[in-house]
Amino acid sequence: MRGVVLSLLVHAGILAAGLVYLPRAAQVFEDTPIVPVELVTVAERTNVRAAAPEPEPEPEEAVEDTVEDEIETPEPQPEPEPEPARAEPEPIDPEPEPEPEPAETQPEPVEEAPEPEPARETPPVRPEQRRDTTPSLEDMLGNIERQVAEVRRETGTPDEGERRRSAGAGDAMTATLQDLIQSHLARCWRNSLDAPDPDELAVEVVFSLNRNGELAGPPRLVDQARVLNSPNPYLRVAGERALRAATQCAPYPLPPEYYSQWRQITVNFAPSLYSR
């Protein structure tokens, strides 16, 4: 019984509050000036997840300090440090070992020339590439970001980046990402349009990127053996040009908040007469 009375009282209270408040609320709506809003469609379907609340700047600051120290000793990864040391004395091969004396001016393949690949001995070739010049600003920024992520994970600081990635389809940005990558690669890619039958010279390159936009490893061709050993020399060259473009275009200036989407990229390099 007491419950019923209480319930009635509460309901009455709510009604009363509504009577007082609602008219004012309506007024608020009416008075609100109309602000013209331009909707900029980023992709066809925009389903970017709601952003988590901005993280306080505090931790960031702190992290940056630690990072600065980090940069002093440049490489987080353990890597065969000394670039110069290895560059010099690696003999390609004891000798290009010529071979038989061809009559006048016969070309002799120099023993599939030593293609020494000393790089292979120490596993990954790439890291050194990233460091062979003094670290660029982008490198540093990339490092900072990685550091931030690591530190946060360790300290359990809420990482909004992580959370963002974990929910929603996350494909809202792809159209723009593709545009970015397309226009970025167009500068580095030597089109094979001038070869005969360019339509048959499409090749696909797969590569993985680090968060700073650098290659995480050497790019490779889909069907690499078929392309590079093709009897059609134009296809082989098209494959090499695609690999060269993917390498030369690094680092890729892509928005880090969408890293999950562009961590791995497949690029179809297809010479086309109609989209030059």
Add this chain to the structure above:
Amino acid sequence: MTRLLALAAALVASLVFTGLSMAQEPLRVDVTRGNLDPLPIALPDFAGESEEALSRGSDITRVVTNDLASSGLFAPIDPAAYIEDIENIDLRPRFSDWRVIDASALLVGSVTIQDDGRLVVAFRLWDTRLEEQLLGLQYRTAPENWRRVAHKVADAVYQRLTGEEGYFNTRIVYVAEGRGIEGEPLRQLAIMDQDGANPSFLTDRSYMALLPNYSPNSQEITYVSFLEGQATTYLYDLETGRQEALFSSAMRSAGLDPDGQSLSARFSPDGESLAVSVETRSGHDIHLYDLRTRSLDRLTQHPADDVEPSFSPDGERIVFSSSRGGGSQLYTMNRDGSDVQRITFGNGRYTTPVWSPRGDLIAFTKQSGGTFSLGVVRADGSGIERILFEGYFVDTPAWSPNGRVLLFTRGEPRTDGTRYEIWSVDLAGFNLRRLATGGMASDPAWSPLIE
């Protein structure tokens, strides 16, 4: 409660799962736009042990650099920018030193002079981005052949980086035009390397020589001599200098006037026969001349003039120009004269068809209105023609052996008459260059790649 928990767990798990699979599926990008920029290449002087080898090394590098630059497909980098000093080509270069000056390719080489005086020219071509060796070769040759070796090196580099055969180790026969003492026109056959080196005359001033064409083995040419108004086709052996008048006896035995005109004989790809237009009672007609049996076979019968035959690279078809449709247009037919098809339909006079060594295109010159143009059309007549050059006067296109570049005679009006020069242009209509002939020149013929 536990059920609720399980449900929530499943939800989280599925979210994580989709998130993961999202992250793993690579982003697909189609790139169809690229550039056709020349490839930046570094060509440090070829190394050598001795003073003599060093100077020969830099000679060779100069020739290779010039060859590659002239193709328009390579942009040699100014040596002043080079950082690494290449002393031993058997060491791996410091790729970063070359990338930093924007070199995508690096050619290093060395010259060794053997005890017997012969040259050993070795080189390696590196990809500085992929850090791989693309090519490593060496040539051994008599010292006086160093230019040919340099051209071979350029050809090898060109082929490795573009996929198509090079054309640098080639020669060009042309007509050197001049004036005699009394101002009479002189036309002598001359020959030179593709880059203008080693020029020499093949014929003397006593008669006019025109319209040379190369044999597929690059040992012989045909040309037309004009002596006292009489045009005769000759076969000229470049090794021995021996000349032979063609067709007269064959024309006699074919019942034709042996003094009739025979023009623009071109070799079949197997080198065993010539296609030639010969004057008959009903105008000019295309004939096939068998070089072994020395007999003429008539291929066209049309009352209109059929002239300027040229073989397809597979030897199966012949393109020629004919006025059978009114103005001069281009036609193709089988090598036995059957299946004639018209391939040009535009306004103007289409002449001097030459079949591309690649087989897909036919080059022509066209006169329409007051201008001449050089163009290409697909061999089956489909698509639209592409005009590569327009000018005051254009004539006698000649393909590079790889079918990328065309030479042609270009005439420009001057106060003292028309000045004739040989120019080259590539298939895209770019890279227009004057051929390095001494004086006025016309009627280029490009040799096949010399072995």
